[in-house]
Amino acid sequence: MLKLHDYLSSGNGYKVRLLLTQLGIPFERIEHDILQGETRTPDFLKINPNGRIPVLELEDGTCLSESNAILFYLAEGTAFLPDHHLARAQILQWMFFEQYSHEPNIATSRFWLMHGELTDERRAGLEQKRPLGYAALEVMEQHLAQRTFFVSERYTIADIALYAYTHVAHEGGFELGRFEAIKVWLDRIRVQPGHISILQT
Numbered sequence: 001m002l003k004l005h006d007y008l009s010s011g012n013g014y015k016v017r018l019l020l021t022q023l024g025i026p027f028e029r030i031e032h033d034i035l036q037g038e039t040r041t042p043d044f045l046k047i048n049p050n051g052r053i054p055v056l057e058l059e060d061g062t063c064l065s066e067s068n069a070i071l072f073y074l075a076e077g078t079a080f081l082p083d084h085h086l087a088r089a090q091i092l093q094w095m096f097f098e099q100y101s102h103e104p105n106i107a108t109s110r111f112w113l114m115h116g117e118l119t120d121e122r123r124a125g126l127e128q129k130r131p132l133g134y135a136a137l138e139v140m141e142q143h144l145a146q147r148t149f150f151v152s153e154r155y156t157i158a159d160i161a162l163y164a165y166t167h168v169a170h171e172g173g174f175e176l177g178r179f180e181a182i183k184v185w186l187d188r189i190r191v192q193p194g195h196i197s198i199l200q201t
Contacts, residue, residue: 002027003057005047007034009114011107011164012067013054014198019074019160022194029201035115067164068095071157080157090151094158097139098165105133107165110172126173133174137182140166144181148188155192163189168198 004020004027006013020027032038032053039051047063048055056064056073064070072095075081082088109129112122140162143150150158167186169176176182189195 002059004029005032005044005053005055005057006030007032007039007053008199008201010034010053011110011168011198012103015067015160015164016054016056016070016074017201018164018194018196019071019080019157021196022192023074023078023080024194025074068099068157068161071095071161075157080155080160082152082154082156084152087152091156091158094150095161097136098161101132101139102136102162103165105129105136106169106172106174108172109133109174110165110168113172130173133169133172137166137169137174137176137179141179141181144185149185155189159185159189164198 002020002025004013004016006017006029008031017029032044034053038044039048039053045051047057048065050065052065054065054067054070056070058064064073072081072092081091106129109126112118112126147153149155150162163186165172166176166182167189176186
């Protein structure tokens with residue numbers, strides 16, 4: 001059985017949990033409390049020297065890290081990853097956008113507001129991340145204004161990658177009320193077969 005090394009409130013871990021559930025793949029979830037340094041122990045660093053979750057441990061013991069790489073691996077040969085060459089590249093385009101422009105601003109803001117003391121340094125960081133996060137949401141809004149999903153008018157891992165932290169963006173201080181296309185898209189994701197919430201195991 002697959003093992004997922006995870007932290008329950010992590011959007012990156014949630015991406016993988018959501019896809020595994022929607023694919024109907026059984027897995028064992030292993031919780032690591034990142035606030036207590038459990039991903040920095042010698043044992044954990046053996047499975048991911050970068051000290052981060054999620055990590056997907058395959059049946060043969062091979063460990064795969066980086067949430068979007070795990071999504072790509074799991075989606076191969078399924079409806080979540082089209083065969084068409086350009087569509088696959090477009091999916092990667094949005095997954096890279098998620099990790100470069102979206103996650104560092106929206107997810108980091110959420111983490112700072114939800115965990116630990118809001119120091120002066122973090123307050124200053126939030127002020128820097130706020131416009132960058134809104135800029136990423138605006139890119140998504142414009143793209144979704146005339147589309148059902150991000151790529152090929154079908155639900156793919158590009159949607160899962162972006163949904164994970166967008167649907168909890170309010171926890172990072174982002175107001176989604178003005179993004180009508182995003183709100184419709186979020187509702188569309190919530191009714192997909194096998195959908196689970198971020199805190200559902």
